[in-house]
Amino acid sequence: MNYLQALTEFARAINEPNTANTAISPATQANMTVYRNNIRLNRANALKLAYPTVLALLGEEFFMAMADVYTQSTASTSANLHQEGHLLAEFIAQFAPTQAYPYLSDVAQLDWAMHQAHYADDHVGLSAAILAEQAQSLAQLKLLLHPALQIIESKWPIASLFAMHHGGAKPQDLYRGECVLVWRDQYQIIDAAPAAFFLALMQQLTLEEALLAGAAVDAGFDPASSLSLLLEQQLIIALA
Amino acid sequence: MNNKSILLASAMVAVLAAAAQPALAADAAKEKCFGVAKAGANDCAANGHACAGQAGASMDPKEWKYVAKGTCTEMKGMLKAM
Amino acid sequence: MLTSLPLCAGLGLRSPHIQAVIQDQPPVAWWEVHSENYFGGGAPIAALEKIRANYPISLHGVAMGLGSSTLDSLHLKQLKTLVDRIEPAAVSEHLAWNRLNQHAYADLLPVPRLEGVIEQLSERINLVQDFLQRPILIENVSSYIQFADEIYLESEVLAQLVAQTGCGLILDVNNLIVSQINLGIDPYLELAHLPLKSVGEIHIAGFELFDGVAIDTHGAAPTPAVWQLLDVVIQQTGPIPVLLERDNHIPALNELMLDYQHLNAHCAAIWQGAKP
Structure with a gap:
């Protein structure tokens, strides 16, 4: 057996605990459990750190049992544990024991967006002065936004549920949807028109096209506060 | 002015107003972030150990664990029957 | 030069203590962190940059x-960005693998010491060192299994890698004791094969026993066997960076500082007594 064959056999010994394996010395085969458990527990622990709101909603025992099923059924694609769990919201949406909590999958999406935003690459935001210099051609500019910026739209009050676990009160009405703008370590509930505006910018449409996308949702759309937010929070990183 | 011109004018006013303001102190914004630095998940992967002390035990998930004891119990009465 | 670390004890820096280290600047000669926790931007690397302003x-x-079927190019780029920003005194990794065919395993898996292991690893280490434009240190890992019919000791593989790539080593004496308990390896035989001149850093930590298996949790104080092996090693190396790691049951920083001061005094006493 050569090196790469042995790696393949080791991976098989992790994934298929009940099949015979010739690569591992018989005297130490029982200890493969240690690796299986290390991997599962390392991943489950990473999920706890990435999904604090889901963890608080379900409680430790439920969350860990669910994490176990998730890690068994979903392969990791990165060994960096900060990237662990990118499919948990989808998993929760179809996992039988979480069907009693229909808002949970969307809350997981928000947790993941906040997690991603926390670790997103650093970029220096453009100063408003640079944008002001281009005032004449503003309409045709494309604004490149910070990679931490994301939008999560839900028919559930996901930001309120998130806030409830960060010192806020519980939502008054579970059936009032919320659209959430997420950036580095911050979020804001936004209306549908600004959401359409931001989404259009993210899709690299021109500023004019993005303004019209906002106005198409709400004829009274005023872009001033949305643009001020982008500039104040240094979320515009380049112009094209 | 048509709607497009109004939108563009409003955008321009916002940009010019922001440009007229003193730049946000980047350091102040950074300081705020320190309070929210998360625990690094990769400490777990160091030197082949797991963060929980059950590394050698076999684990089987049991159905009874799927009883939520977290804060979702507070929302129970608010969910309409489906 | 393999590292520019101070030739004395250092401490593993973990998230519960980061704030206190920034604010109180405790008297520690150098800190070691896990690189991946600082990949990307935002608060983690901003905090590390603050600490870097005061410490190596x-x-x-x-x-x-490193021993995986392929290297992860995103991982390498993120590490390079981190190295460029932090200007670390040392960069290190493990003699381990964790990915095969797009499937990652979040643990330090031992490399099979079979035909091809030296070629595989030395090619990767060369690539990483070229990319980072600096030498790296490779650490021996604690193992729970052995591959059948292995043809090298771990120390023989490490010695070959040093010879072929110019990399340095981290010698984790705790890992040798863990592998001794679990697999019956002889730590002193391993030591005999290691090029001690290329050891740029020593690690010590504590393991915990679960059902007779020594699990390298870094969750306890080092055992007497670990201290004994440490003494043998540092008598031979002379003054060298020695890291105390603690990852589980992490005590308060002032308590950890006592362990650190104890280690520092212990090493200094040995180096004073040892003949040059």
């Missing part, structure tokens, strides 16, 4: 998986 930093990777 050792960047210790846990997830590159």
Whole structure:
């Protein structure tokens, strides 16, 4: 057996605990459990750190049992544990024991967006002065936004549920949807028109096209506060 | 002015107003972030150990664990029957 | 030069203590962090940059998986960005693998010491060192299994890698004791094969026993066997960076500082007594 064959056999010994394996010395085969458990527990622990709101909603025992099923059924694609769990919201949406909590999958999406935003690459935001210099051609500019910026739209009050676990009160009405703008370590509930505006910018449409996308949702759309937010929070990183 | 011109004018006013303001102190914004630095998940992967002390035990998930004891119990009465 | 770390004890820096280290600047000669926790931007690396302003930093990777079927190019780029920003005194990784065919395993898996292991690893280490434009240190890992019919000791593989790539080593004496308990390896035989001149850093930590298996949790104080092996090693090396790691049951910083001061005094006493 050569090196790469042995790696393949080791991976098989992790994934298929009940099949015979010739690569591992018989005297130490029982200890493969240690690796299986290390991997599962390392991943489950990473999920706890990435999904604090889901963890608080379900409680430790439920969350860990669910994490176990998730890690068994979903392969990791990165060994960096900060990237662990990118499919948990989808998993929760179809996992039988979480069907009693229909808002949970969307809350997981928000947790993941906040997690991603926390670790997103650093970029220096453009100063408003640079944008002001281009005032004449503003309409045709494309604004490149910070990679931490994301939008999560839900028919559930996901930001309120998130806030409830960060010192806020519980939502008054579970059936009032919320659209959430997420950036580095911050979020804001936004209306549908600004959401359409931001989404259009993210899709690299021109500023004019993005303004019209906002106005198409709400004829009274005023872009001033949305643009001020982008500039104040240094979320515009380049112009094209 | 048509709607497009109004939108563009409003955008321009916002940009010019922001440009007229003193730049946000980047350091102040950074300081705020320190309070929210998360625990690094990769400490777990160091030197082949797991963060929980059950590394050698076999684990089987049991159905009874799927009883939520977290804060979702507070929302129970608010969910309409489906 | 393999590292520019101070030739004395250092401490593993973990998230519960980061705030206190920034604010109180405790008297620690150098800190070691896990590189991957500082990949990307935002608060983590901003905090590390603040700490770097006051201390030498050792960047210790846990997830590159040097022995994997392929290297992860994103991982390498993120590490390079981190190295460029932090200007660390040392960069290190493990003699381990963690990915095969797009499937990652979040642990330090031992490399099979079979035909091809030296070629596989030395090619990767050369690539990483070229990319980072600096030498890296490779650490021996604690193992729970052995592959059948292995043809090298772990120390023989490490010695070959040093010879072929110019990399340095981290010698984790705790890992040798863990592998001794679990697999019956002889730590002193391993030591005999290691090129001690290329050891740029020593690690010590504590393991915990679960059902007779020594699990390298870094969750306890080092055992007497670990201290004994440490003494043998540092008598031979002379003054060298020695890291105390603690990852589980992490005590308060002032308590950890006592362990650190004890280690520092212990090493200094040995180096004073040892003949040059």
